[in-house]
Amino acid sequence: MKKNIIAIIADGEKVSNIGKILKNADIIIAADGGANLCRSQKIIPDYIIGDLDSITLGNLKLFSKSKLIKITGQNHTDMQKALEYALSLNPTKIIIISVFCKRIDHSLANILIFQNYNESIPLEIYDNFGVMNFYTPGKYTLTLQREQTVSFFSLSPIKGLSLQGFRYPVNNANYSRNFIGVSNVAITENCTIEFQKGKLICCIITA
Secondary structure, eight states: OOOOEEEEEOSSSOOTTHHHHGGGOSEEEEETTHHHHHHHTTOOOSEEEEOOOSSOHHHHHHOTTSEEEEOOOSSSOHHHHHHHHHHHTOOSEEEEESOSSSOHHHHHHHHHHHHHOOOSSOEEEEOSSEEEEEEOSEEEEEEOOTTOEEEEEESSOEEEEEEESBSSOEEEEEESSOEEEEEEEBSSSEEEEEESBSOEEEEEEOO
16 A cells, blocks of 8 residues: 555644654644644645634745645644544554643643544654554554663553563553553563553653
């Protein structure tokens, strides 16, 4: 299948290596105020999506080559609107950039949006410290550097969790409420994640 990688740029804390992250993106979407960040980084998004209330007028005039998609209504956040539109473009992967840190309520809302995301399309969420992924039940192999820090969380019960290749392994364990595994460390280059039920958040620290 031909790759169709879509990047969504939000209005959170600026990610310093944004150009490198966008290198393989086929389509760039600015989620409303994310257009301001695009302007500061000299990025021309293919689409600007949202209720368009967070974009400065001067910046909006500069995006003549971008398609503006105004979606009003307060039942969905601009991130939800951008994510739903990205899914309509048949992506093979969705990259999300600068979505955290400006306001704690916005950050929490976005984590819950990603937690509730049930599509089969992989999500990669980048900040200045690394990348966050959300895993559904199955078995996965992570290629990491030795001594690289990785944190794991679940926001709901998780069943049959195994983490192998880490300093603090987990062997087929069940957690009835949630799982918190902060600052685990890879001791081999190929580490495995496996679980039977639930959803696992994985934060790979690169900075």
